[in-house]
Amino acid sequence: MISKSIKNNFPFFNEQGKNIAYLDNAASSQTPQAVIDGMNAYYSKFRANIHRGLYDASEKASAAYEDARAKIARFIGGDPKEIIFTAGATASSNILITMLDNSVLPNPFVSGDEVVTTVMEHHSSLIPLQKLAERKKLKLKYLDILKGGVSLDYEEAEKMITAKTKIVSVCLASNVTGEINDVARIAKVAHTYGAIVICDATAAVGHIPIDVKTLGVDFLYFSGHKICGPTGIGILWGKKELLNILEPGIYGGGMVSEISKEGAKWKEAPMRFEAGTPNIAGVIGLGDAIDYLEAIGIQNIRAHNVSLIKKTFAELEKISGIQIVAEKNAEKNIGIISFLLEGIHPHDIAEILSKEGVAIRAGYHCAVPLHRALNISGTARASFYFYNTEEDIDALIKGIKIAKGVFRK
Amino acid sequence: MNENIYQENIIDHNAHPHNKRIISGAREEAGIRNPLCGDNIILQICFDRTGSVSDVAFQGEGCAISQAGLSMLTDKIKGLNLNQLKLLSPGDIYTMLGVPISPSRANCALLGYAALEKILKNIPAKK
Ligand SMILES: Cc1ncc(COP(=O)(O)O)c(C=O)c1O
Numbered sequence: 061m062i063s064k065s066i067k068n069n070f071p072f073f074n075e076q077g078k079n080i081a082y083l084d085n086a087a088s089s090q091t092p093q094a095v096i097d098g099m100n101a102y103y104s105k106f107r108a109n110i111h112r113g114l115y116d117a118s119e120k121a122s123a124a125y126e127d128a129r130a131k132i133a134r135f136i137g138g139d140p141k142e143i144i145f146t147a148g149a150t151a152s153s154n155i156l157i158t159m160l161d162n163s164v165l166p167n168p169f170v171s172g173d174e175v176v177t178t179v180m181e182h183h184s185s186l187i188p189l190q191k192l193a194e195r196k197k198l199k200l201k202y203l204d205i206l207k208g209g210v211s212l213d214y215e216e217a218e219k220m221i222t223a224k225t226k227i228v229s230v231c232l233a234s235n236v237t238g239e240i241n242d243v244a245r246i247a248k249v250a251h252t253y254g255a256i257v258i259c260d261a262t263a264a265v266g267h268i269p270i271d272v273k274t275l276g277v278d279f280l281y282f283s284g285h286k287i288c289g290p291t292g293i294g295i296l297w298g299k300k301e302l303l304n305i306l307e308p309g310i311y312g313g314g315m316v317s318e319i320s321k322e323g324a325k326w327k328e329a330p331m332r333f334e335a336g337t338p339n340i341a342g343v344i345g346l347g348d349a350i351d352y353l354e355a356i357g358i359q360n361i362r363a364h365n366v367s368l369i370k371k372t373f374a375e376l377e378k379i380s381g382i383q384i385v386a387e388k389n390a391e392k393n394i395g396i397i398s399f400l401l402e403g404i405h406p407h408d409i410a411e412i413l414s415k416e417g418v419a420i421r422a423g424y425h426c427a428v429p430l431h432r433a434l435n436i437s438g439t440a441r442a443s444f445y446f447y448n449t450e451e452d453i454d455a456l457i458k459g460i461k462i463a464k465g466v467f468r469k
Numbered sequence: 470m471n472e473n474i475y476q477e478n479i480i481d482h483n484a485h486p487h488n489k490r491i492i493s494g495a496r497e498e499a500g501i502r503n504p505l506c507g508d509n510i511i512l513q514i515c516f517d518r519t520g521s522v523s524d525v526a527f528q529g530e531g532c533a534i535s536q537a538g539l540s541m542l543t544d545k546i547k548g549l550n551l552n553q554l555k556l557l558s559p560g561d562i563y564t565m566l567g568v569p570i571s572p573s574r575a576n577c578a579l580l581g582y583a584a585l586e587k588i589l590k591n592i593p594a595k596k
Binding site (some may be wrong): 406437467 | 473474484505506508531532534536560574578
């Protein structure tokens, strides 16, 4: 287990008290001092625009920005030229779909072609696909979960993906059930038909090691704020061969190699996709967050989370009237457990827990289709990261018992 | 003030909500979704010839605050006429609930009130 003293790295815990059980990490993680310092250094010591000025501050800012790109590339097994900075996972998903929509693909979309996604996608991954399907007259197909479980139906995937499939989009982990998906298995099938494979890694990154080559996907994205980075920053990774044939998703300064009254030509990736002044401090902060996580070790973070998940499953199971919306296998869980209590609305659970110093989330978690597939309305969700402790779990369990007491009638 | 919003009356209304049923063929009804959690409720009202509420009911699941709010609101508006309905304000709902409602729970507390407003808005258009 990671030492409890890790909380000292986070000003949030000094402010809110070390005993707050912050179990809403799937919504956003906390920020270590190192990340705040990195961003402050930019604003206070070398603030300037990047890739433009010929003076010291601008060169420093540009170097810090590109240094972060290299770190992130290494972190997911990609090449720096394959990392596009965005405003977060939502922006990545939207920009990617616009890029594909704007481009003449080697294997172009034809009316009646199919897009395959899953019922467990976050709305930010799903809605851009729905709109693309609408515009290009594609058929959007949903891979379901197994009856009575939360795991994807992989055998069905193998039937659903065909020569008609142009895009397959699947998240690496569900932000509701915590289920880690076998993306590599799905990508392999998709590639036998030449489909483009997109992976939303937002709930998984920073929790398990990620290697884009092992996953075998074409595009992958995530937000920085769920892995100790700042808000408003994220990345889109894409295979070089694909990026260099794609049209930009947004247009503006810093992306053109040539421009005239008649039109413009683009720089190579990734610059062609980063029009405008980016979130420079955000990029630097995300780079520092990755340094911070790597210093702890992703394997250590994973081991810590697995032990917390095991304990949480064991404790929750002892509570009568609870329904755990997850596969009770810690090895397949990213660190997210959603649950229902008989006769108590998730919202009321969250409110009572908050009075007990336990921060969880209640609702649909931007994944309504999954809740429909599970035939439930909202859930209460506890989500863990490496600074959580066994005491946090004790506080969660105690809070749930208090909620049950309040509603005992 | 007592910080605890889960007072006996809230818990009671939640466990045994008043007027939670379906009125078949109600003329006036409105569905509304709680933007916070996505829960859906439907409020139905029947008016008699004099323009007063002769029957009222609601359906749909939700948190204890929204269920108690609906239960109390539906009790309160029975027999009121249109003008009296229009004079109701969010403050009346908070008073009925009688517990401190934080800004984050205002949507829950006022879910029934919002449905009532929707119904009232539609009425002059019809007449
Ligand atoms: C799986 C998943 N995808 C995408 C997102 C969207 O991330 P953001 O709101 O940072 O754009 C989230 C965050 O809630 C998520 O959990």
